[in-house]
Amino acid sequence: MHVLMDIMVSPGGVGLSVSPYVAECEKIFTAAGLKHKLHAFGTNVEGEWDDVMAAVKACHEKLQAMGAVRVTSHIKMSTRTDRAQSLQDKVSSVEQKL
Numbered sequence: 001m002h003v004l005m006d007i008m009v010s011p012g013g014v015g016l017s018v019s020p021y022v023a024e025c026e027k028i029f030t031a032a033g034l035k036h037k038l039h040a041f042g043t044n045v046e047g048e049w050d051d052v053m054a055a056v057k058a059c060h061e062k063l064q065a066m067g068a069v070r071v072t073s074h075i076k077m078s079t080r081t082d083r084a085q086s087l088q089d090k091v092s093s094v095e096q097k098l
Contacts, residue, residue, distance in 0.1 A: 001049045004087055006076040008042035009059055011068035021066060025059040032058075035087065042074070044087050049079075 011021045026043065029036040032055045034047040045052055060071045078085075 001079055002084065003046065003049045003052050004078045004085065004090070005045045005052055006042055007045060007056065008074040009063065010072045010074070011063045011066075012070035012072065014066075014068050021063050021068065024062050024066065028055050028058045028062060037087065046087050 007025075009022065009025050011018055014021065022038070022043075026036070026038060029043065029045055032047070032051055034045050034051060034055060036043050036045040045055070047055075056073060056075070060073070063071045
């Protein structure tokens, strides 16, 4: 099942800057071969359900290994059965209406 996901990973107990932890998750999404795009408050990811969820698990494991005592992910996900849709399709649909 193809899934579109928006994720914000919040490592706890690591101080004010979380950018090194976000960077590690970005590396995991890249290594998994997932389409993804970082934005100011998270990352958009798309791919097959099992691959995406395995990458989320890997992010949690990596951040904990880096010393985060608590990792919380805020996730929005979307699947469709009527047609294929990409993250870019969603953006283009709105841009066409502007």
